[in-house]
Amino acid sequence: MEIFTYMEKYDYEQLVFCQDKNSGLKAIIAIHDTTLGPALGGTRMWTYNSEEEAIEDALRLAKGMTYKNAAAGLNLGGGKTVIIGDPRKDKNPEMFRAFGRYIQGLNGRYITAEDVGTTVQDMDLIHMETDFVTGISPEFGSSGNPSPITAYGVYKGMKAAAMEAYGDDSLEGKVVAVQGVGNVAYTLCEHLHKEGAKLVVTDIHKEAVQRAVDAFGAEAVDPDDIYDVDCDIYAPCALGATINDDTIPRLKAKVIAGSANNQLKSTKHGDIIHEKGVVYAPDYVINSGGVINVADELNGYSQARAMKKVEGIYDNLMNVFKISKRDNVPTYVAADRMAEERIQSVSKSRNQFLLNGHHTLSRR
Numbered sequence: 001m002e003i004f005t006y007m008e009k010y011d012y013e014q015l016v017f018c019q020d021k022n023s024g025l026k027a028i029i030a031i032h033d034t035t036l037g038p039a040l041g042g043t044r045m046w047t048y049n050s051e052e053e054a055i056e057d058a059l060r061l062a063k064g065m066t067y068k069n070a071a072a073g074l075n076l077g078g079g080k081t082v083i084i085g086d087p088r089k090d091k092n093p094e095m096f097r098a099f100g101r102y103i104q105g106l107n108g109r110y111i112t113a114e115d116v117g118t119t120v121q122d123m124d125l126i127h128m129e130t131d132f133v134t135g136i137s138p139e140f141g142s143s144g145n146p147s148p149i150t151a152y153g154v155y156k157g158m159k160a161a162a163m164e165a166y167g168d169d170s171l172e173g174k175v176v177a178v179q180g181v182g183n184v185a186y187t188l189c190e191h192l193h194k195e196g197a198k199l200v201v202t203d204i205h206k207e208a209v210q211r212a213v214d215a216f217g218a219e220a221v222d223p224d225d226i227y228d229v230d231c232d233i234y235a236p237c238a239l240g241a242t243i244n245d246d247t248i249p250r251l252k253a254k255v256i257a258g259s260a261n262n263q264l265k266s267t268k269h270g271d272i273i274h275e276k277g278v279v280y281a282p283d284y285v286i287n288s289g290g291v292i293n294v295a296d297e298l299n300g301y302s303q304a305r306a307m308k309k310v311e312g313i314y315d316n317l318m319n320v321f322k323i324s325k326r327d328n329v330p331t332y333v334a335a336d337r338m339a340e341e342r343i344q345s346v347s348k349s350r351n352q353f354l355l356n357g358h359h360t361l362s363r364r
């Protein structure tokens with residue numbers, strides 16, 4: 001990959017490589033755009049097949065955060081980190097403290113939180129070195145683990161998508177195929193089970209599947225079989241790019257609504273599902289509950305205020321569906337328009353020179 005060519009194409013601001021031999025830290029912080037404010041986005045720890053794959057993941061996820069934060073009405077830009085390693089085997093406290101020092105070095109341009117493979121405990125270790133971290137333990141006045149709130153937002157968003165597809169937002173009796181039953185999806189399954197939905201679940205880890213089978217009477221299928229399930233709603237809640245050339249012909253659901261980031265392998269796949277009449281809830285709109293929740297910490301956390309905003313995901317998605325129909329464009333294009341309009345209007349209103357801090361002449 002020609003990194004600068006890629007960064008220029010999608011207008012990235014900064015890419016930071018962090019290495020600490022003592023702890024084994026190898027991390028990449030990607031900052032996409034800070035027009036709306038500091039870049040806020042989680043830290044993912046994953047076993048990548050190559051460094052290039054890790055860089056690409058960090059870049060794509062960071063851009064997604066710019067759009068997510070803009071579409072959610074937050075005054076925040078987009079960034080994300082990936083740490084290369086197996087979260088089940090390669091973690092140690094020094095690793096997260098070393099990473100915290102790198103974040104501190106960015107002096108507030110980037111604020112982190114959890115993502116796949118990282119936990120509240122990891123964020124607490126980062127917090128030993130920097131204040132630019134959210135989703136730490138509640139005893140520090142933080143909002144804690146964002147996953148249950150993300151799940152609630154996805155549940156609300158799924159109801160909005162059902163309303164669009166079926167003219168009724170009840171999920172009772174609907175068959176929902178859930179891919180990946182990790183932190184977010186387990187709580188999502190809880191909400192769906194309570195409403196009377198029928199669950200079909202899969203995960204690469206057997207114990208995660210068993211937990212959902214035991215708690216919600218879910219039917220279990222093998223990871224690759226989830227695309228063939230006869231269901232009303234496909235909920236991708238693992239990693240990205242599962243809506244692609246191979247899976248689209250197999251998917252039977254009328255609705256795609258889940259928590260995973262970067263669900264479309266490429267924009268062309270968003271066009272194909274639109275033409276097939278599938279109601280797709282754009283990933284970064286439906287899964288914005290977690291970031292809305294942690295972002296509230298920047299104002300002194302109020303759960304009531306954050307939850308009120310998370311409830312708004314339903315209306316935000318209905319608005320996306322409205323724009324999609326009005327402009328006759330796929331829903332992912334409608335969501336991008338909503339986010340880009342906000343970024344552009346703020347960047348226009350900020351084009352006047354404003355003296356923040358000392359003027360250089362004051363040093364004379």
Ligand SMILES: NC(=O)C1=CN([C@@H]2O[C@H](COP(=O)(O)OP(=O)(O)OC[C@H]3O[C@@H](n4cnc5c(N)ncnc54)[C@H](O)[C@@H]3O)[C@@H](O)[C@H]2O)C=CC1
Nearest residue numbers: 116117146147150180182183184203204238259260261290
């Ligand atoms: N945690 C949060 O608050 C937020 C999470 N997201 C996104 O939601 C997704 C899930 O996040 P979490 O639940 O936090 O992560 P997690 O790591 O707790 O759960 C992901 C689950 O997917 C499983 N998985 C991975 N590859 C799979 C495959 N090919 N087939 C089946 N299962 C597979 C994993 O074993 C794991 O159980 C991720 O894409 C994440 O970026 C988005 C917004 C916020």
Ligand SMILES: CC(C)CC(=O)C(=O)O
Nearest residue numbers: 041042113114146290291
């Ligand atoms: C986990 C969230 C708090 C932030 C994030 O990185 C996301 O929404 O993907």
